[in-house]
Amino acid sequence: MRPWTEEMPDRLRFELQEFERLGLDFKPDSRELDKRGRLILQGHVPHKQAMIEAHIVYPDSFPYMRPEVYTPGLILHRHQNPFNGNLCLLDRSSRAWDTTDTGAWLIAERLPYLLTLLEQGGEALRSAEAPQGEPVTSFLASASGAVMFIPEQTLQVPAEITSGTLTLGLGMQQPVAQQLRAALLSVTAEREDPRAKPWHSKPVSPTIAARFGSSELKGVWVRLPELPRTRDPNVILESVRAIHPAAADARWKPSADGQISVLGLLVPEEVRQGEIEQAWVFLIQLRPPAGINHPAQAYLLRGERFSPRDLQERIPALHGSSGKTVSLAGLGSLGGTLAMELARAQVNTLRLLDVDHVEAGNIVRWPFGLTAVGHPKSEYLARHINIDYPFTEVQPVNLQIGQAGPPDRQGGPSEASTLTRFLDGSDLVIDATAELGVAQLLADLATAAGIPLLSIWATEGGWGGGVVELQPDSPGCWYCLQLRLADGSVPAPPAEPNSNVQPRGCTAPTFTATSFDMLEIVAQTMRATRRILLAPTGTSTVYICSMRNPDGSERSAPQWNTQRLQAHPECPCCCSAAAEAA
Numbered sequence: 299m300r301p302w303t304e305e306m307p308d309r310l311r312f313e314l315q316e317f318e319r320l321g322l323d324f325k326p327d328s329r330e331l332d333k334r335g336r337l338i339l340q341g342h343v344p345h346k347q348a349m350i351e352a353h354i355v356y357p358d359s360f361p362y363m364r365p366e367v368y369t370p371g372l373i374l375h376r377h378q379n380p381f382n383g384n385l386c387l388l389d390r391s392s393r394a395w396d397t398t399d400t401g402a403w404l405i406a407e408r409l410p411y412l413l414t415l416l417e418q419g420g421e422a423l424r425s426a427e428a429p430q431g432e433p434v435t436s437f438l439a440s441a442s443g444a445v446m447f448i449p450e451q452t453l454q455v456p457a458e459i460t461s462g463t464l465t466l467g468l469g470m471q472q473p474v475a476q477q478l479r480a481a482l483l484s485v486t487a488e489r490e491d492p493r494a495k496p497w498h499s500k501p502v503s504p505t506i507a508a509r510f511g512s513s514e515l516k517g518v519w520v521r522l523p524e525l526p527r528t529r530d531p532n533v534i535l536e537s538v539r540a541i542h543p544a545a546a547d548a549r550w551k552p553s554a555d556g557q558i559s560v561l562g563l564l565v566p567e568e569v570r571q572g573e574i575e576q577a578w579v580f581l582i583q584l585r586p587p588a589g590i591n592h593p594a595q596a597y598l599l600r601g602e603r604f605s606p607r608d609l610q611e612r613i614p615a616l617h618g619s620s621g622k623t624v625s626l627a628g629l630g631s632l633g634g635t636l637a638m639e640l641a642r643a644q645v646n647t648l649r650l651l652d653v654d655h656v657e658a659g660n661i662v663r664w665p666f667g668l669t670a671v672g673h674p675k676s677e678y679l680a681r682h683i684n685i686d687y688p689f690t691e692v693q694p695v696n697l698q699i700g701q702a703g704p705p706d707r708q709g710g711p712s713e714a715s716t717l718t719r720f721l722d723g724s725d726l727v728i729d730a731t732a733e734l735g736v737a738q739l740l741a742d743l744a745t746a747a748g749i750p751l752l753s754i755w756a757t758e759g760g761w762g763g764g765v766v767e768l769q770p771d772s773p774g775c776w777y778c779l780q781l782r783l784a785d786g787s788v789p790a791p792p793a794e795p796n797s798n799v800q801p802r803g804c805t806a807p808t809f810t811a812t813s814f815d816m817l818e819i820v821a822q823t824m825r826a827t828r829r830i831l832l833a834p835t836g837t838s839t840v841y842i843c844s845m846r847n848p849d850g851s852e853r854s855a856p857q858w859n860t861q862r863l864q865a866h867p868e869c870p871c872c873c874s875a876a877a878e879a880a
């Protein structure tokens with residue numbers, strides 16, 4: 299890709315002519331333009347009997363993306379990057395910029411407009427700007443791979459508390475240079491009144507304490523009236539020294555590759571438009587082991603808010619899922635991906651039942667690749683979810699349903715007791731085993747326990763699939779479904795003929811299908827899960843997916859057929875129940 303100034307010389311002339319037409323005295327940096335094809339214009343803008351110096355820098359992706367405007371001598375309290383100094387003259391979304399807009403228009407109209415609004419302030423500013431906050435810490439550039447998780451309890455520091463100590467939980471990670479990964483577990487402080495008890499933050503949730511509390515790192519913290527407008531850790535240290543001299547002195551602790559010192563900074567920032575809350579920034583200092591002639595390092599680390607409430611704000615349609623228990627049987631191409639979706643949905647307890655190990659051939663349709671091969675599917679998913687989605691408790695169940703075992707088998711829980719625990723207290727059971735006998739058993743057990751069940755499957759070739767919601771008190775049961783699929787009153791999803799294969803080295807034949815076709819069934823399963831858990835209708839429903847036409851040609855988009863599952867007149871279960879009721 300050539301610079302736009304070379305690719306579109308007519309647009310370059312037009313841009314420069316627009317400055318002249320609007321009476322703006324801006325000159326290009328000829329060296330940048332000649333050497334790199336980069337357009338940077340410098341000049342002054344009149345505003346209320348003053349001349350404001352301004353620079354406008356065009357990106358290589360212009361005119362698809364807007365230029366950036368900088369005012370070196372101007373410090374604004376809003377709509378300006380506090381570190382780089384570029385102004386926010388338009389909404390951040392690229393929709394606010396049109397390819398016909400010009401840099402001259404930004405300087406001539408948008409800049410004076412912003413300055414006037416900031417001078418007016420109040421409701422005039424509030425109504426004109428985008429309804430969003432400007433978190434000052436979001437402008438920080440943290441070290442790659444480093445993160446500090448902030449539970450909500452550690453943000454509830456009374457205004458009169460200005461300094462103290464803190465404890466970080468490292469979990470399974472030792473403090474490594476440039477990649478400190480930790481959670482803020484507690485904040486403490488001595489009160490100014492020596493007769494008052496020391497202050498402690500409320501305990502973080504047991505989930506976070508368990509996830510990160512296996513090893514700890516101590517540090518100090520101070521409150522600042524604002525975050526200094528610099529990314530230079532040394533300048534920030536001097537700002538801290540001016541207010542809390544002792545806090546600026548490093549407290550070195552051993553780390554995996556030298557020593558580390560952590561200084562927490564509690565600063566105010568706007569989290570939503572007009573709403574100011576506390577935020578954490580951390581100044582991390584590192585120095586090599588004694589005898590290693592490497593310079594000391596320092597970097598800033600923005601705190602990442604981390605609590606169930608912070609996560610669920612992004613998924614309001616799943617509000618309430620954090621109190622639910624889902625039992626999922628079958629962790630193959632559908633169930634493995636579905637397990638991850640249930641964890642992202644923040645269900646409280648997730649039970650995962652399967653007996654298989656991950657094989658190398660599975661990775662083309664499973665949510666994880668080679669690192670999972672050789673591990674039991676239930677245990678690998680449980681371990682991964684417990685690490686990455688700790689607010690979901692995962693209970694792996696390694697069981698082959700129907701395996702009686704040799705006559706001399708002794709010890710261990712029975713199949714019956716294992717299945718009882720698997721179902722006990724569940725709000726929903728999901729059968730993704732693709733095994734007719736297992737599906738029949740789980741449907742009967744769930745109905746007897748009064749638990750809704752979803753039975754899901756995909757057809758050969760990934761041509762289609764089904765999601766069936768079975769409600770224990772609704773007409774229509776698992777046997778009714780089989781009868782209706784057989785007589786055509788519920789249309790069977792299309793399937794590729796003769797598509798089962800036994801890959802070399804595989805112990806049994808398997809069906810062919812792509813992972814992205816499986817995602818269609820998983821997505822519908824999650825929609826049905828949401829309805830059952832959060833807005834139940836109590837009605838048994840069948841969702842049949844067709845991704846191919848009857849002649850086998852591919853549809854332009856998947857097609858779903860939805861119908862209520864009616865009791866079948868030949869169903870022995872429903873007929874018997876109806877007779878007993880009569």
